[in-house]
Amino acid sequence: MNVLIIRQLCRSFREGVRVHRVLDQADARVAGGEAVAVIGRSGSGKSTLLNLISGIDRADSGTVEIDGRDVTALIEPQRTLFRRARIGFVYQFFNLLPTLDVEENVRLALELNGVRGAEARQRSAAMLTEVGLGDRLHGAVDALSGGEQQRVAIARAITRARGATLLVVTHDEALARSADRVLELRDGQLHEAADSHSSGRRAAAR
Template identity: 45%
Template sequence: MDHPHRDRPPILAVANLGKSYAEGLQRRTVLADIDFTVDRGECIALIGQSGSGKSTLLNLLAGIDKPDTGDVEIMGRSIAAMGEPELTLLRRAHIGFIYQFFNLIPTLTLAENIGLPLELNRTPARERRERVGDWLARVGLDGREAAFPDELSGGEQQRVAIARALIHDPALVLADEPTGNLDARTGQVVLDLLAHLFRDEGRTLILVTHSRKVSAIADRILALDNGRLTTASEALSW
């Protein structure tokens, strides 16, 4: 895949990242000496066995958790020294999230769920309605604005979650097992949608997955083994 923006700073730069947690009187190292960059328009698959540190790394990249060592830069801005208000604004403006269990708000309609990032960013109501309608059409749910999440299948809910993650045009999207809660056929539909939206539109995605099929859409695979990055070929069986 060509990356026309390689002359710009990377979307994401991770340097010497480390994280450990207390377990009784000991400390357990979850991540150590993590270094990598992600260019604009890249799709990165992050693989590894359960407990290898994938979710911890994703939380550190989003500023949800703080590292013990190292730093994360998003669009050239270090997040290590940011307070929670500044981190919240950064996430609202520049990061989109896709979760395994969708995380839609059950009391909100599809239009309200998808439009939530725009509302938080104070996008005018008319523009919000237009963009929500456009995204519903793009994920194959045109005309379902007034439906509620419990009226949808799992695959349809995940398509709504993808629209919500992308509607504010974030610089970086973090996806945690986006097909992990779906059957094989429905997961393939969601995977095809993700591949189209990211590969064809040049968006930047970090994708945590256990699935070889899902990781196959990526430009590059990063593998975690006992808290350290390794090449995909050296990763433990997954």
């Protein structure tokens, strides 16, 4: 079942007198539980695509559906509430809060969605244990290595759901090959990479 459906998505930006069309009737479908990597040169529109999927930005035309919900039709504060409840982000610079310890950074995502007390602490600790940080729950995030901070950010992003669907924007070819499929954003459209369907199986076999 497709949990993400992108149809004819368009987004343009004005640069002086010139209009730059970043996305030009882009289409894609992502199944539940699937890990999909999105690649493309710098400036190809990868960040714009993520912003449109999450409702941070508004499309000029086209639709984005997540679990049958048309995100492009939502208004504020509906988009913010939907994003908070259904979408987790792992940013390039992780955006961890230095005033909170490791477990508190993850627990905050749960508390913002109404999960509190012992349940929130148990779930955040369990997710951190899954990513190999069960012994660093109450450590300072500034004391973690870059890789460890990334794992905290991943735990925070997926702590609300099991079997999450992952959409990864990356320049790392090895990471892209480990995904189930690879989509290339080129000339404003999403193209299936030639060896996309075998990439995840190759990574699993190594």
